[in-house]
Amino acid sequence: MSASTTTTPLLEVRDLTLRHNGRGGQTTIVQNVSFTLGRGEVLGIIGESGAGKSTIGNAVIGLVGKSFEQSFGTIRLDGVALETLSDRERRKLRGKTIASIFQDHTSSLDPLMTVGNQLGETISAIHPGLPRSEIRRRTIELLGWVGIADPAGRHDSYPHQLSGGQRQRVVIAIALAGSPSIIVADEPTSALDATVQKQILDILRNLVDTIGLSLILITHDMGVVAAIADKVVVMKDGEIVEQDATSTVLENPKELYTQQLLSAVPRLHLSPSAAHSQPEEPAPILVVENLSRSFGGGNIRGLLGKPSAKFALKNVSLRVPRGSVLGIVGESGSGKTTIGRILAGLEKGDSGKVTLDGRARDISRSGDEGLLGHVQMIFQDPALSLNPRMTVAETLRECLRFTARKEGPRNPDEITRMTDRMGLARTLLSRYPHQLSGGQKQRVCIARALLARPALIVADEPTSALDVSVQAEIVSLLKQTVTESGLSMVFISHDLAIVQGICDAVGIMKDGRMEDFGPSDFIFGRSENAYTRRLIDARPKIFTH
Amino acid sequence: MALLSVITGRLSQAFLLIFVMSLVGFIGIHSVGNPVYNVVNIETATPEEIRRATILLGLDQPVWRQYLVFVQNVATGTFGTSYIYHQPAFGLVLDKLSATFELALFAMLVATVLGLGLGVLAGTRPGSPLDRVIVTSSVYALSVPSFWLSMMLILVGAVMTGWFPPGGRGLTANLLGFDWSFLTSDGLRHLVLPVLALAIPNIALIARLARAGTVEVERMEFTRFCVAKGLSRRRILFHHTLPNISLPIVTIVGLQFGGMLAFAVVVESIFAWPGVGKLLIDSIQLLDRPVVMATLTFTAIAFVALNTLVDLVYVVLDPRVRIST
Numbered sequence: 001m002s003a004s005t006t007t008t009p010l011l012e013v014r015d016l017t018l019r020h021n022g023r024g025g026q027t028t029i030v031q032n033v034s035f036t037l038g039r040g041e042v043l044g045i046i047g048e049s050g051a052g053k054s055t056i057g058n059a060v061i062g063l064v065g066k067s068f069e070q071s072f073g074t075i076r077l078d079g080v081a082l083e084t085l086s087d088r089e090r091r092k093l094r095g096k097t098i099a100s101i102f103q104d105h106t107s108s109l110d111p112l113m114t115v116g117n118q119l120g121e122t123i124s125a126i127h128p129g130l131p132r133s134e135i136r137r138r139t140i141e142l143l144g145w146v147g148i149a150d151p152a153g154r155h156d157s158y159p160h161q162l163s164g165g166q167r168q169r170v171v172i173a174i175a176l177a178g179s180p181s182i183i184v185a186d187e188p189t190s191a192l193d194a195t196v197q198k199q200i201l202d203i204l205r206n207l208v209d210t211i212g213l214s215l216i217l218i219t220h221d222m223g224v225v226a227a228i229a230d231k232v233v234v235m236k237d238g239e240i241v242e243q244d245a246t247s248t249v250l251e252n253p254k255e256l257y258t259q260q261l262l263s264a265v266p267r268l269h270l271s272p273s274a275a276h277s278q279p280e281e282p283a284p285i286l287v288v289e290n291l292s293r294s295f296g297g298g299n300i301r302g303l304l305g306k307p308s309a310k311f312a313l314k315n316v317s318l319r320v321p322r323g324s325v326l327g328i329v330g331e332s333g334s335g336k337t338t339i340g341r342i343l344a345g346l347e348k349g350d351s352g353k354v355t356l357d358g359r360a361r362d363i364s365r366s367g368d369e370g371l372l373g374h375v376q377m378i379f380q381d382p383a384l385s386l387n388p389r390m391t392v393a394e395t396l397r398e399c400l401r402f403t404a405r406k407e408g409p410r411n412p413d414e415i416t417r418m419t420d421r422m423g424l425a426r427t428l429l430s431r432y433p434h435q436l437s438g439g440q441k442q443r444v445c446i447a448r449a450l451l452a453r454p455a456l457i458v459a460d461e462p463t464s465a466l467d468v469s470v471q472a473e474i475v476s477l478l479k480q481t482v483t484e485s486g487l488s489m490v491f492i493s494h495d496l497a498i499v500q501g502i503c504d505a506v507g508i509m510k511d512g513r514m515e516d517f518g519p520s521d522f523i524f525g526r527s528e529n530a531y532t533r534r535l536i537d538a539r540p541k542i543f544t545h
Numbered sequence: 546m547a548l549l550s551v552i553t554g555r556l557s558q559a560f561l562l563i564f565v566m567s568l569v570g571f572i573g574i575h576s577v578g579n580p581v582y583n584v585v586n587i588e589t590a591t592p593e594e595i596r597r598a599t600i601l602l603g604l605d606q607p608v609w610r611q612y613l614v615f616v617q618n619v620a621t622g623t624f625g626t627s628y629i630y631h632q633p634a635f636g637l638v639l640d641k642l643s644a645t646f647e648l649a650l651f652a653m654l655v656a657t658v659l660g661l662g663l664g665v666l667a668g669t670r671p672g673s674p675l676d677r678v679i680v681t682s683s684v685y686a687l688s689v690p691s692f693w694l695s696m697m698l699i700l701v702g703a704v705m706t707g708w709f710p711p712g713g714r715g716l717t718a719n720l721l722g723f724d725w726s727f728l729t730s731d732g733l734r735h736l737v738l739p740v741l742a743l744a745i746p747n748i749a750l751i752a753r754l755a756r757a758g759t760v761e762v763e764r765m766e767f768t769r770f771c772v773a774k775g776l777s778r779r780r781i782l783f784h785h786t787l788p789n790i791s792l793p794i795v796t797i798v799g800l801q802f803g804g805m806l807a808f809a810v811v812v813e814s815i816f817a818w819p820g821v822g823k824l825l826i827d828s829i830q831l832l833d834r835p836v837v838m839a840t841l842t843f844t845a846i847a848f849v850a851l852n853t854l855v856d857l858v859y860v861v862l863d864p865r866v867r868i869s870t
Contacts, residue, residue, distance in 0.1 A: 111863075
């Protein structure tokens, strides 16, 4: 890979500085960034949100908006400075020389056009005048190449008919359509399940190795970098903190920030430990028996569609001992979120028995007889689960008022006591959600859940919308709260390592069924369930012990 | 199966709407005044003549019976006989329908094409001077009352320049049993001003919708991805942006079209356009109950039919509705 370093590198970014002209004046987004990318090389750019990594990617593709200004430095492709090219010349490079893969497979494809046509229009933009039949042939060939089964049949599918992994494969196929020399991939796998993530990374690495593609991989995930990058650039606040070969950065990080980033990555321990084992199981706070839920085809607008019932949950049973944490792990569509929503009384179950705090609850109804209000929920995205027009204090006070109806008047001091416990400064009480950081917002959500004095807390992916370092803080806060106040919790996550860190027992879900269930150290250490093993194997090796 | 249930749903919706409308219309007309005085000559009529006319029109019956008679007439499809014109009420509405229909259709065509064009033009350049001009003038176009707009159009287009006739349908030609103005050049010239009067507020409405939609779609990830794919602006606009903004516009076009068919009263009156709206107003003034009820019934049917049509267009345009997997 270092064979061609004596000649000009394929891409050279030198002293790049980008400023953004916004309403509040000029802000520097990227400062003095320099790196090179050789042929057949994978460069990882890693950093937390706001580090400026995506802006660099956009600058290379030529997608930064007019509000950005490249005030200093240069981006050279094969020795040609890109900033000297006209808009027209830059458009000719896009797709043909520099292609890109975006993060969100749900939104990077036009929902109204078949995937085949979206791929085909890329081909005809690059090779104008190609006959239709030839475009179709190439489209199907490309779809097959990125590992889509039955590519000819999938040609006329619309994006919503494909799974997330398939859509991201289509996006990769589109990127490959013009046989580019560089692909800029911005978080190409963050929206995907672990096992699919691994497949997509394998495809990318394979392309790099076989056709000599160069890849710029922008990510927040150390695991992704570890899996395929040759070199890593670590960024913070628009500047490069450290750059070196991947193995060097991962094994001997020089800078403190890199060390922090690495240590914040949750690790999976595969050797059985006795840390979480409990000598005897106390009475369960929650028992779920044979819970089922189906979503059925009553689609009024689907004039031509056939009604079809689909199981979201099928005979799921579980128990949570008082004062313990049950982790539910699964990929998207496994039904883990549906369980959480039924337990919180937000959705109804079709059949099954739920016993909470010694009382059988009616899962087909909400309200006092059901679960609503007795179980509190912590949602994935704190930005979406707080009312933007209410201050922190108002949000928490509302929660006290709501519970006062059942439990009589509550002491307003409870709010400050709770926020102190959550590590939130009292000055934050008068702020609105948009004035808080992601971590602070999630702390408010946890405080809100605890103030309601629930019998059980359901946390649905409470950390996945947060940066790695903040993730670690929130997990340890939850862990501390659980041990201090003897809380019972159901913790839903796709991340095995986080689950292992906090949960006493784990249930693995797949396609609406409970695939594997047991104490944490049994699941991670000795379980012989094939699917459990596959999930564990999908994690990058350097973060398992 | 699904299709059948949708159709049944729509039909029952239509019947409910017509039922409520007939009740409201019936009671309303009944409380306005006695239609007998519009039928007989008040100056010369003897009490005996008035009594005879009352019996002839069925107005001596109790109100509930009159309503039942009306329902019976609806069920047989005649809507009764006009008190004034002595013709079947529904036939009268049908006669006026072609005039209203061509007016509304041309107005909606003009509004859709110009509105989309201006909206997309503004939406692709948000914040630019052109954008500001289009947005600001759309506010004016929407807030100007239509009688004033119509009068200004007559003043400029007919009185001052003499380019277009100030009113009437002009020469018509027959097609499919109806009279149409657009088939003759004289008729076309008569169409211009009323079409503009109806279209201008709708151009503004559609332009605002299209602008908002364009700004939203241009910000979406797939548009950026199309740019990154190396597609031209033109291709992105016509093949990605336009289909994606068309859904809300189809809805509003359908609704506005229905509104024009039924309630283009002001424009039709000012331009002396013999359409359904004008018939409705005239009939209300003359307390010609059968014609009013026939017009209202037609309006209800038109709205339900247009709504169904809009939903069908949705199915064609949006694969997510068409294929639910």
